[in-house]
Amino acid sequence: MTKSTRRPIEAEEFLTALQDLPPHALTACPEWTVHDTGAHLAGIYEEVARHVQAYAAGAPLTSTRSFEEREAPFRELSASELLRTVDREEQRMRQEVHAVIDAEPDATLWWTGRWMRVDAFLSHLRNECAIHRWDMCGDDETNMKLLQQFDLFKHAVTNIGPKPLCARGINKYGAELSGLSARIRTDGLPDLHITIDGTVPTMELVDPTGEPAISGDQEARLLLLWGRSPTPATRLQATGPHDTVLRLRRLLSGY
Template sequence: MDRIPSPPSEFEVFLEALHGVPPRGLTACDGWTAHEVVAHLASGADLLAEQARAHLDGTPAPVVDDWAVRDLPYQAMDDRLLRRRLETGEREMTELLAHFAAADPAAVIPGLGWGMPVGEIVLHMRQEFAVHRWDLTGDDARADEVLARPELLGHSVRMLQDSLLAKDGDDFSARIRSPRQPDLLVEMRDGKGHLALVDPDDSPALEADPAARLLLLWGRRPSDPRRVRSDLSPAELQRLQHLLRGF
């Protein structure tokens, strides 16, 4: 029997899109051209690889206090060299993370990543390439397929949980709904935020296709506004958009 080919990875899809994007092309990231997006991703891939090697070698792992500073040498690179640097850095990072994940994806490796289990770090980089791919090109069928992968939504909900904790304001609750999937619940209670995937109900909600919903969670909006519809009141919609804008 012929084997069904595996779907392309988020990094492969990112590279596919990047080939048609000029270095100075504007992106959905404020203040960043495509060159700055690639610089940030290359910087992050190299950092994780460096941290993983340091753990294996028993040496101190590098840390980042300011990503804007860390990214500067990458931004100064020739764009062709930078794109090759991203490819080699991603390959090394992926191999090293796979080494740790094979032993125990739930393990937290000292000095690696952001205190997340190694399996979550792998998902985080997949999510980074998926979302930043959309930043380069906007809506298309390939972006829809990648952004709709449920494991990326699950990771994003877990990762962004703490980001809502600093939000002020009155108690609030709203749902973002996608067909045939759990609802995404966004809540503020007693000054603390909460994100969760919950069983759907019939309450008013913001409705979006799965790819658009992941974009909304990361403070973005799909290029086609018809992909998102609201049954919320204007005040509820504004509050929900405000909560998610910071991501």
């Protein structure tokens, strides 16, 4: 049997924030209101369920719909309708994932141009809920607890990976970042080592050695990885050469 199918705390807290905040309030994502953020989560829940259902039926999908394609219908819903939809789609996604991994624990499917373990979607959506709750609520006590979890950071590094997390930085700065090799450190945890070969980024978790480019608490480090800045930003310290820190921050410009 798989672990409990109970809704994770990250999803619970995201739904609570979506319910409590004005739908047209701005968020830390410049393009999104609270309502847009809800539509984003509804879209990804539906898309994951669609892929997992197709896999279970023996007809796996070979492409993933764009953000715009899957989110547009949800943005048209009222705030109350959207809240109910996110609630429903989260439950459906979780049920579909557990149905597959109960039968095939190592199941893997094609997702946004890479292979993804089906069970990894559970951590992936916990990450999405925690990060986007931060976009709506900032550095409150709840987000401090959620984003300190190392397993969310590990999932971002090993399952989401450098291609999407560095996409905006690579697209904007390209060859200017070539040759970058830098570590981001949180005391007591593995370093995140990031390198750039040409315009191809790599990320790995490694034992702490040498001088990091940037150091900070675990919540701040996860936010940096997702192209965000904690409050206050001074929770992150530039401990390496200025040029290295500058290029690293440019690289981590967001999804």
